[in-house]
Amino acid sequence: MLKDVTLGQFFPGQTPIHKLDPRTKLVLVIVYIVALFLAKWFVSYAVIAAFLALVIAMSRIRLKVVLKNLKPLLFIIILTALLNLFYGQGEPIAQFWIFKITRSGIQNAIFMVLRISLLVAGTFMLTYTTSPIALTDGLESLLSPLKKLHAPVHELSMMMSIALRFIPTLIEETDKIMSAQKARGADFESGNLISRAKALVPILVPLFISAFRRADELATAMECRCYHGGEGRTKLSELHYQSRDYLAYLSGAALLAVMIVLRQFGL
């Protein structure tokens, strides 16, 4: 069922990771990605993996959930692994026809798999532990200096939070419409590509209509509450850094430092 799609899903919780300020988490994710791309050799990948493992353990997100979400990417991961495997430089270990496998090819393939998996799993931790509202609040606050340049930061973050807010609603709606059409014998699973595409019409038409209806209702509801854009708007919950946030920044800086040092030694 569509409900089982956990991409970008938030798992509520009360762990230290959940309680971190969204700004901290956003910055840390960027630091994490930079650190990941600094990694050159197994030692540094191990450090990154250990860091991620620590975060996963602290957030009490089940490893099974994390792995399940890597599954849709399996194809890309395998594809990049294969490409890297055959594009190595140096002495070939095995050779057939135009393909040759070299030591560096195998290494690169392993590193690419590690890099993609760690990248995706790491960024997922952000959405797993941060509610969409907190995430957009954090983003708005981080980007607020751009307001000076007349960038529509508030509008963008409002659009983003509305979009995020409606993803589950629309998924639920799609589920409901699918069930209703299935109850009338609609068949989405069999037939060739064209008949499958045609089978989507009974879902898409009602879905679009309901999305427009919702958008309209939301606009009215916002106007009823005197929404007039970001100018002079105050927040219900202001973001404040706690001591745990400084600790998190510190560990992020430490990670980055360790990675730079390891890189210097080619590890």
Add this chain to the structure above:
Amino acid sequence: MTPILEIQKLSHIYSPDTPFEHAALTNVDLTISRGEFVGLIGHTGSGKSTLVQHMNGLLKPTSGRVLFDGRDIWEDPKFTRQIRFRVGLVFQYPEYQLFEETVYADIAFGPKNMGLSKEEIDTRVRRAAGFVGISEAELSKSPFDLSGGQKRRAAIAGVIAMEPDVLILDEPTAGLDPAGRESILKNIRDYQAAQHAAVVMVSHSMEEIASNVDRLIVMEKGTAVMTGAPSEVFSHAAELVSMGLNVPCMTQVLLRLQQLGVNVPAAAYTVEQAADLLEPLLKGGAQTCSRT
């Protein structure tokens, strides 16, 4: 009465193995007989909608069985698909599923999926439209040009056109005005009588349930806690109230009279029945003097 749908030890768990794991149904046993009108009531979240989606094979039981005519509906995938046509399910707010260019084409969607001939589809569409009171002129209109009530009728006709043996409706009258409610209920009763079909209706209106159904099933926390004729079920008023449900207004009046010391049974749920019960008391005149 011969059973048509049997539900045995049915349990359903949503999103198993995730933090959102949640048991919607636990060990439900019930039987629907041919031609019977069954009401399904329960607090929001009691599992009614989950239960009805098992009846036509939209949801697969986590454990337990659903039998149609004595045959497990999950026995083979072809049979599961056939069940969708034999057990028609009208969802809540069914008007949100309309998608075709004309009302006619929308009603024909189900029969077309059944693989019927053009003539047969045509007769069924017209018959279904007749049941729900959609006129010839409306059949060629776009469903989106109809009024709210007519849209609802068109959507119900879309299911009725498959001429199912069991018709399930999830709150068919929600959000309609009183006249619209009564006329849709009449349409459903007409269909039931004409096809000798079983009807299962989910509703939050106790009056609606009381005056239409032969039998009533009460759901609470994913189990069927009570079943019986409306008069029987509504005599357990206190229990129903503790489940966040209620009893029809007339039953409430009689219960209040009982509390005030009037000796009258609370086994009535329409004005007529209450009048019948109260008439002898008023003629006797004995208990009415307490005011003076």
